[in-house]
Amino acid sequence: MKILVAFKILPDDQDIRVAADGSLDFSKAKPIVSSYDANAMEEAAQLAKACGAEVVGITVGSSAIDDSKVKKNALSRGLDRLVMVADDTCDNLDSHATAAVLTQIAEKEAGWDLILCGDGSADNYAQQVDVQLAAALGAPSVNGVTSIKLQDGCIVCERALESSIETVEVSLPAVVSVTPSIAEARVPGMKDILAAGKKPVEALVLETDLSASVEVVSVKAPDQASRACEVLEAGEDRAIEKVAAAIRAAL
Amino acid sequence: MTKAMVIAEHVDAARELCAGARSLADEVVLVAFCAAPDNCADRVAAVEVPSGCALDDAYATLIPFLEEEGPEVVLVEPTKRMKSVAGRLAAYMGTAVITDVAALEDGVARGMYYGGVGQRDQRPTTSCAMYTIQPGVFAECVPSGENQVVVLDWVAPAAALKVLSTTPIEKKGVDLTKADVVVAVGRGFGSAEELQVAEDLAASLGGGVGCTRPLAEGADLMPAETYIGVSGLVVAPKVYVAAGLSGQMQHMVGCAKSGLVVAVNKDKNAPVFKQCDYGLIGDVATVLPALTAALS
Numbered sequence: 001m002k003i004l005v006a007f008k009i010l011p012d013d014q015d016i017r018v019a020a021d022g023s024l025d026f027s028k029a030k031p032i033v034s035s036y037d038a039n040a041m042e043e044a045a046q047l048a049k050a051c052g053a054e055v056v057g058i059t060v061g062s063s064a065i066d067d068s069k070v071k072k073n074a075l076s077r078g079l080d081r082l083v084m085v086a087d088d089t090c091d092n093l094d095s096h097a098t099a100a101v102l103t104q105i106a107e108k109e110a111g112w113d114l115i116l117c118g119d120g121s122a123d124n125y126a127q128q129v130d131v132q133l134a135a136a137l138g139a140p141s142v143n144g145v146t147s148i149k150l151q152d153g154c155i156v157c158e159r160a161l162e163s164s165i166e167t168v169e170v171s172l173p174a175v176v177s178v179t180p181s182i183a184e185a186r187v188p189g190m191k192d193i194l195a196a197g198k199k200p201v202e203a204l205v206l207e208t209d210l211s212a213s214v215e216v217v218s219v220k221a222p223d224q225a226s227r228a229c230e231v232l233e234a235g236e237d238r239a240i241e242k243v244a245a246a247i248r249a250a251l
Numbered sequence: 252m253t254k255a256m257v258i259a260e261h262v263d264a265a266r267e268l269c270a271g272a273r274s275l276a277d278e279v280v281l282v283a284f285c286a287a288p289d290n291c292a293d294r295v296a297a298v299e300v301p302s303g304c305a306l307d308d309a310y311a312t313l314i315p316f317l318e319e320e321g322p323e324v325v326l327v328e329p330t331k332r333m334k335s336v337a338g339r340l341a342a343y344m345g346t347a348v349i350t351d352v353a354a355l356e357d358g359v360a361r362g363m364y365y366g367g368v369g370q371r372d373q374r375p376t377t378s379c380a381m382y383t384i385q386p387g388v389f390a391e392c393v394p395s396g397e398n399q400v401v402v403l404d405w406v407a408p409a410a411a412l413k414v415l416s417t418t419p420i421e422k423k424g425v426d427l428t429k430a431d432v433v434v435a436v437g438r439g440f441g442s443a444e445e446l447q448v449a450e451d452l453a454a455s456l457g458g459g460v461g462c463t464r465p466l467a468e469g470a471d472l473m474p475a476e477t478y479i480g481v482s483g484l485v486v487a488p489k490v491y492v493a494a495g496l497s498g499q500m501q502h503m504v505g506c507a508k509s510g511l512v513v514a515v516n517k518d519k520n521a522p523v524f525k526q527c528d529y530g531l532i533g534d535v536a537t538v539l540p541a542l543t544a545a546l547s
């Protein structure tokens with residue numbers, strides 16, 4: 001069995017700064033694995049362990065994602081190897097174009113049984129690349145998955161919908177997007193990271209025609225509600241009473 | 252003559268999106284996976300999902316209909332299954348869905364970037380524009396139409412999903428979207444017992460307890476339907492008490508419209524203190540009971 005796990009590498013949002021003109025400054029933000037994709041990697045690793053599958057990480061982005069630290073970090077999360085397209089024309093692609101490039105990779109990795117995706121990318125959180133990829137590959141897909149059971153030629157997934165829990169049988173090959181509750185992302189240890197350095201990484205040449213379906217008009221920091229920000233030591237004299245009075249006044 | 256299609260699975264969303272569609276286009280076609288609201292569209296295709304089939308697979312039924320209708324705009328309710336259907340239709344049309352739109356003007360859609368760190372305006376460049384729309388965007392618009400019925404026969408896709416069972420989620424406790432007081436708990440709480448002080452404070456004010464996403468998914472201390480933020484609930488109570496949570500944007504966008512925001516955190520540098528009206532630096536285990544006592 002072969003499991004592909006699609007993950008995005010993007011700038012760490014903890015280090016995005018708001019510049020004086022309200023634009024977002026990414027200059028200090030290092031590339032990381034999109035946080036909820038790490039949960040998908042963990043689930044892939046656990047499924048693979050249970051059935052002796054191979055796990056291949058697949059990712060698409062600008063040349064900035066071809067960064068030795070982030071590649072090692074990804075490979076230290078239970079992947080056997082990594083296949084990527086790192087090309088500056090692949091920076092900030094929309095979901096249709098991203099899926100087209102991932103399709104190029106999946107077709108090269110023919111024979112896969114399952115593609116796992118995360119709950120959504122930290123930047124776009126569109127929850128679209130998984131289903132676009134399934135459509136391009138002609139595979140069934142299911143989202144919001146909280147548990148996966150491997151069976152003969154199919155999987156049984158539990159998914160959390162807005163007001164119900166659904167159990168669905170999905171024939172393989174399939175694309176499944178999982179919620180972070182499916183598996184806790186590991187904190188890679190020294191041994192994982194050292195082993196990761198020896199795992200194969202393959203960079204493919206982009207062979208997909210890309211055309212954007214969406215144009216970004218502007219990106220800026222949102223206007224924030226201005227708040228009083230009166231911060232007190234809780235142990236300070238009358239601090240609790242002051243806050244209690246404010247709560248009473250607001251009700 | 253412009254045409255808009257609406258795809259929805261809940262009647263409230265169907266009504267609001269049809270109203271919005273009417274403000275954008277001359278002709279409105281509704282695809283409803285629920286009872287259609289009265290007088291809301293020119294044509295209504297009510298799609299029955301056969302038992303054992305998944306709503307997600309409705310794309311196979313809808314692709315020929317979409318092609319036949321050829322709308323310039325498609326507005327979709329932002330649920331998991333509708334997002335899946337929308338993604339399939341977009342793939343077929345060779346476009347991308349612009350998701351979770353909070354405002355739509357002249358085709359330019361406003362949404363969040365990095366969970367609220369940024370605000371992004373986007374515009375589709377393809378002939379069919381597809382959006383999933385947040386509730387409230389078209390609250391001011393009025394729907395109209397004769398609701399002429401269109402019958403669509405279910406078409407199963409090649410590798411259809413099989414729904415084995417469906418269990419409704421029992422929503423216990425207070426409806427946080429309607430409560431006057433919400434006490435939100437974060438990773439500063441490590442166990443179910445520790446949550447009691449938050450329950451007590453909420454109960455004393457007639458409010459409810461919500462949480463951050465890691466407390467519901469991962470720590471599993473709270474039900475999944477109680478987390479607040481970009482991917483969870485959006486609440487606007489009169490009083491929001493953010494207790495033992497750091498104040499990441501992905502969470503704070505879910506409570507930004509609250510009246511008074513009170514933060515309790517033991518780290519004086521926690522980002523939440525820059526987004527509150529009052530902050531108390533201290534341990535939730537002692538500060539919350541003290542607040543409850545002072546309020547009683």
Ligand SMILES: Cc1cc2nc3c(=O)[nH]c(=O)nc-3n(C[C@H](O)[C@H](O)[C@H](O)COP(=O)(O)OP(=O)(O)OC[C@H]3O[C@@H](n4cnc5c(N)ncnc54)[C@H](O)[C@@H]3O)c2cc1C
Binds near residue numbers: 120502
């Ligand atoms: C795509 C995406 C979507 C997301 N959507 C959401 C969402 O909808 N909602 C959401 O909440 N998050 C969401 N997140 C996660 C979000 O980014 C943060 O990780 C999360 O909100 C942090 O939760 P927290 O504040 O509980 O935990 P932490 O950030 O770990 O903060 C815990 C805080 O508790 C304080 N603390 C610890 N012990 C105590 C104590 N005894 N007393 C007082 N204070 C204490 C600490 O000082 C710290 O500030 C999303 C993330 C991504 C990538």
Ligand SMILES: Nc1ncnc2c1ncn2[C@@H]1O[C@H](COP(=O)(O)O)[C@@H](O)[C@H]1O
Binds near residue numbers: 008128
């Ligand atoms: N550039 C990318 N490379 C690889 N996988 C991706 C990429 N973008 C999105 N994905 C996958 O698709 C999921 C949904 O992404 P999105 O539609 O952007 O929210 C993510 O959680 C990833 O698993």
